[in-house]
Amino acid sequence: MTVSAVAVERLVKIYQRGRAVDGISFTLPIGSVTGLLGGNGAGKTTTIAMIMGLLTPTSGNVRVLGAKMPGQRYRVLHRMNFESPYVEMPMRLTVRQNLTVFGRLYGVTELADRIDALAHELDLTDLLDRPNGKLSSGQKTRVSLAKALINHPEVLLLDEPTASLDPDTADWVRARLQRYRSERGATLLLASHNMSEVERLCERVIILKSGRIEDDGTPAELLARYGRRTLEEVFLDVARGRSHLRQAAQ
């Protein structure tokens, strides 16, 4: 039996204020790069949190590398990692200290070499002995990315990884993610509302709206289905409720 990297089945999350995720199902093959696209409140972060085991689903199942989340999370947490600009690292610790602590938590062997290699790869060598709190937002993102890659994750979850970055730094981050994926064969799941990012990185796009999957396909399939030239136009069609009209017209 082939184990998928991530398998989500009829996933539901209900908060007191309403349904954040409403019965979604999808499977991510090993080595794939998938974008979760949707506006604010579409359920992207909630879905990623349930995949990571940070949030217990109201109903439905999540499996990561064959382990049921959150119940069997300790079987696989060392094989996955996560990056988000909304989750920070201790400000007073230096970059090296932060990476050392997380490297030990993830059980990374030859940690000093790994930190040096990541610093070289992510252009952090000159920042290693600087406190995290003294870095610019672009530099902090690179440090978060280093933390996310420190254990060579097979499954990498990214929640708006380039939010608040200037276009140059954002492009740089995307290039590093592409390289990591091609070198390691890792599975990437990326939540974003940055269309160009999704278009560039993802071979498959799942569009969420109000906690449901509104559409699912490769960028080319979505463009063809909606008769649009960019994913941004597709996103606007979905966000403004024009997808049903367009599909009906077709």
Added chain:
Amino acid sequence: MSRAAVAICARPRSEQDAMNFGFEHAISWRRIAAMVERYWYLLRSSWPRLLELVYWPAVQMLMWGFLQLYIGQNAGYFARAGGTFIGAVLLWDILFRGQLGFSVSFLEEMWSRNLANLMMSPLKPIEFVLALMVMSIVRLLIGMVPVSLLAIGFFGFNLYGMGLALAAFFLNLILTSWAVGIFVSGVVMRNGLGAENLAWTIMFLLMPLTCVYYPVGVLPPWLQMVAWSLPPTYVFEGMRALLIDHTFRSELMIQAFFMNVVLFAVGVMGFMLLLRSARRYGSLIQTGE
């Protein structure tokens, strides 16, 4: 070999040093050490944090020490009861600073918005709690050792002169402080930083009830029952028996220990239930107020 297969083969060794009891919830001392290292880096990088550990215990000890000197010069009983106030304030600080040391280390994760990073790492809750317990002792030692030496210099009160009794007092007080610290951390994790004040104030609720500075007999009978349900009461009564009557009441320490075991188990269970609730309500991904 496929790229995916390469990735799987290259994954890091992570559980080799774990205490493997044949089930997946094994404890890794390396992860506990990593967390202790994280808090040590933080303490080392911030002299105000280090100073604060010594400042309040020193102020308290000096104030109560001079008060005891004054009263002792004017009242025969207090002259005989030499050192009870200073002893009480030092033991109280073990209880209070022990809990605060635990809770503040936990709060550092909330303040730095790092909790989600930890909770999705292989760090297990029990390892997190053990690291916080170690840090509570480290912070306590940084604060209390200099202050206890000051007490010798200023008032000739040698806390270490209590000998083995001090070990029994310390064990019971630190167990209570951990039990309260674990539970309070769970409440903050579940409810966010809006509940932070609980960490700073909860021990003061125990102060009048555990009879830190006066015997239990002073309380009205119904409140004495409440006092005897709290393990620190036994320690402070035991300290007074030692300093005034020169008697070590081991039965009090044994009773306090068994009560502490129950209290500690309740604290850990409360933390686990609150963690489960935090996972259900999404508190781990919203660590603000």
